[in-house]
Amino acid sequence: MSHLSVHVPLDGGRAYDILIGRGLVDAVGAQAAALGAKAAGIVTDETVAALYGERIRASLEQAGLRCGIIAVPPGEASKSYACYAAVCDRLLELRIERGDLVVALGGGVVGDLAGFAAATLRRGVRFLQVPTTLLAQVDSSVGGKTGINSPHGKNLIGAFHQPRLVLADTAALDTLVEREMRAGYAEVAKYGLIADPGFFDWCEANWRGIFSGGPERDEAVAICCRAKAGVVVRDEREDGERALLNLGHTFGHALERLTHYESARLVHGEGVAIGLALAFRFSARLGLCSGQEAGRVANHLAMAGLPTRLQDVPGGSGDAESILDAMAQDKKVRDGALTFILARGIGQSFIAPGIGRDDVRAFLQDELRG
Amino acid sequence: MSHLSVHVPLDGGRAYDILIGRGLVDAVGAQAAALGAKAAGIVTDETVAALYGERIRASLEQAGLRCGIIAVPPGEASKSYACYAAVCDRLLELRIERGDLVVALGGGVVGDLAGFAAATLRRGVRFLQVPTTLLAQVDSSVGGKTGINSPHGKNLIGAFHQPRLVLADTAALDTLVEREMRAGYAEVAKYGLIADPGFFDWCEANWRGIFSGGPERDEAVAICCRAKAGVVVRDEREDGERALLNLGHTFGHALERLTHYESARLVHGEGVAIGLALAFRFSARLGLCSGQEAGRVANHLAMAGLPTRLQDVPGGSGDAESILDAMAQDKKVRDGALTFILARGIGQSFIAPGIGRDDVRAFLQDELRG
Numbered sequence A, B: 001m002s003h004l005s006v007h008v009p010l011d012g013g014r015a016y017d018i019l020i021g022r023g024l025v026d027a028v029g030a031q032a033a034a035l036g037a038k039a040a041g042i043v044t045d046e047t048v049a050a051l052y053g054e055r056i057r058a059s060l061e062q063a064g065l066r067c068g069i070i071a072v073p074p075g076e077a078s079k080s081y082a083c084y085a086a087v088c089d090r091l092l093e094l095r096i097e098r099g100d101l102v103v104a105l106g107g108g109v110v111g112d113l114a115g116f117a118a119a120t121l122r123r124g125v126r127f128l129q130v131p132t133t134l135l136a137q138v139d140s141s142v143g144g145k146t147g148i149n150s151p152h153g154k155n156l157i158g159a160f161h162q163p164r165l166v167l168a169d170t171a172a173l174d175t176l177v178e179r180e181m182r183a184g185y186a187e188v189a190k191y192g193l194i195a196d197p198g199f200f201d202w203c204e205a206n207w208r209g210i211f212s213g214g215p216e217r218d219e220a221v222a223i224c225c226r227a228k229a230g231v232v233v234r235d236e237r238e239d240g241e242r243a244l245l246n247l248g249h250t251f252g253h254a255l256e257r258l259t260h261y262e263s264a265r266l267v268h269g270e271g272v273a274i275g276l277a278l279a280f281r282f283s284a285r286l287g288l289c290s291g292q293e294a295g296r297v298a299n300h301l302a303m304a305g306l307p308t309r310l311q312d313v314p315g316g317s318g319d320a321e322s323i324l325d326a327m328a329q330d331k332k333v334r335d336g337a338l339t340f341i342l343a344r345g346i347g348q349s350f351i352a353p354g355i356g357r358d359d360v361r362a363f364l365q366d367e368l369r370g
């Protein structure tokens, strides 16, 4: 089985590898055994369990590990206190001890939920990420952020807990519905927009190969993981640079909140796509980048089938004031001032603290009119 | 205000002080302001809120901090998933941000619960311990272990999260009921039994001063904190030596589990007292220490009004097999073998892994007969 690999050189014995390639789901058992685990609790959602649960179980059992599958309902609503408690209790029932493993098999929802359970079960057990969505492979499975949502907002409860290994099986994306593929693609494009203009060019030329499962897919996943790993190693706890990864997310999270995390209306990556387009148009309005570049960003996202305007939110996004309020609840708020990630051009993003509410309100009002 | 102080020299900017003295509750505001916090969420229980809530609120507001009080019902039952979620949500309602503080005002229950909320709220906010029970002052407020209980056992969910400061107001213990004072005293005596025979001698001579609130109280709290801080700094994550602090706890936790954490029957420190006596009698039975020393331990605990035998558990402790099963659920189990902390004498404890179930069963059966 040939695969690409990205090393994440964290200190304190926490360095780990990300393996990327087709068929890696079947390698989970051997890898878990190599880590010395005797048992594994597989946390997944019902959709992914039906597709890959038995394969991963077979792989683990063949490698001599005791294992059990814990499947939560698919969707953002499973990142809740109640699911968290249920997953922890099931892991305890399975007698997962400190030397054992929690395996997160699924998208970002499962990765965040299982990772938080692993971070806090017996004050920390090791865990392995097996991301099965494009978004999880290029973003959520790397970097150690884990967590759940509160009624007060997304990801407000959580922990930093690095995986011991990430196995990104790019063939697993073949079963992903088109819409989720597109949503993940918003995060792929994001890496180009943050700091890698050459990669954005490459995306414009090669995005179809990512969707169809050509070698471009593995390559893109590896490039994104390398970019994210670099940021995470330099700024693990988001005291600085790591915040750049939130490009598009301040708007995106607000839209997710306003649509009550109903994936029928908006999934995370769609919120990010609209957020990316807004971040560039807002940057252009503030005279930071050209309107042409903002247009190029929105065009490419739209070409890939992604929404790029507030009006694209089914049922509407709410008015400017509600969007502002929803943004102010975000944890990237310090003393009431809003912090945005803005850009001086494609691949030239930066952290812009202290953006005034009035500027944002006026921008949003024009967007809603436009 | 004169006070004693113990420094906990942890690395990575996490070093902190423990201040010990009468009246420190009123110093919370000044200390919180010195840490640069703008707001504080005070987590406490209803009993402690009624006694000290308004004083601490006044102290914080006088220092210019916005604050709110979150009071859970008193008792172990509040270390639950449900209370954890409620506390987190209330802290979010109070808009506690990363630079702010969570203040744990109360006994070990509140310290563990508030500490875990602080560890996971926004993936970690700073917190300040204001322990108001003897147990919390000498044990639970120091060392960074935080957590809640699962239906599967005590402290099975949690995180390591060090406080920024511990303010142990020894005058607050004046309002503590006698029974809780005694329970905390079991942990005081424990430090002598683990590694400090001279301190155990001192306890035998001076324990009444601890109970009555003489200068011996502050001195004992400082000695215990210094002992615990030393262990924690050398072995923060309990890979080795820190396990010694569990002297008496393997039996103690099992008894708490069997009495369903009903404090009417058994509180933590009482379980520990019985556990300490059992650990020494078990050590004597295995030929590790003299029966005389085991007798001296039990005598001193009984003198201070503590239970020392399984028969002292109101309603009974259950039979040997149930106690064993309850012990096997403890997280200090590796691959099914039991790990005990045993002793070669007073002040000479050590970690004894791989103790056979049969030896323990026979010992417990004799104890229940005796």
Ligand SMILES: NC(=O)c1ccc[n+]([C@@H]2O[C@H](COP(=O)([O-])OP(=O)(O)OC[C@H]3O[C@@H](n4cnc5c(N)ncnc54)[C@H](O)[C@@H]3O)[C@@H](O)[C@H]2O)c1
Residues within 6 Å of the ligand: A045, A046, A047, A048, A051, A074, A075, A076, A079, A106, A107, A108, A109, A110, A112, A132, A133, A134, A135, A136, A139, A140, A141, A142, A143, A144, A145, A146, A154, A155, A172, A173, A174, A175, A176, A177, A180, A183, A267, A268, A269
């Ligand atoms: N921790 C981080 O750093 C981080 C970063 C970005 C996003 N996130 C989080 O990730 C979550 C979104 O992740 P997501 O987009 O992967 O959503 P998701 O986990 O809900 O997965 C999307 C859908 O795809 C299905 N699915 C997953 N894999 C499949 C497969 N191989 N074949 C068919 N169907 C499959 C799932 O059942 C689900 O219905 C959000 O909660 C977000 O907050 C976390």
Ligand SMILES: NC(=O)c1ccc[n+]([C@@H]2O[C@H](COP(=O)([O-])OP(=O)(O)OC[C@H]3O[C@@H](n4cnc5c(N)ncnc54)[C@H](O)[C@@H]3O)[C@@H](O)[C@H]2O)c1
Residues within 6 Å of the ligand: B045, B046, B047, B048, B051, B074, B075, B076, B079, B106, B107, B108, B109, B110, B112, B132, B133, B134, B135, B136, B139, B140, B141, B142, B143, B144, B145, B146, B154, B155, B172, B173, B174, B175, B176, B177, B180, B183, B267, B268, B269
């Ligand atoms: N984190 C750790 O390292 C650690 C170590 C040991 C114990 N613990 C935990 O600590 C908990 C036990 O702590 P505890 O014994 O302090 O119990 P507790 O917090 O329940 O307090 C005991 C009782 O005393 C009352 N009280 C507290 N302060 C008072 C005061 N000044 N005046 C009058 N009443 C007061 C409380 O309302 C409560 O009813 C257990 O949950 C145990 O697991 C944690």
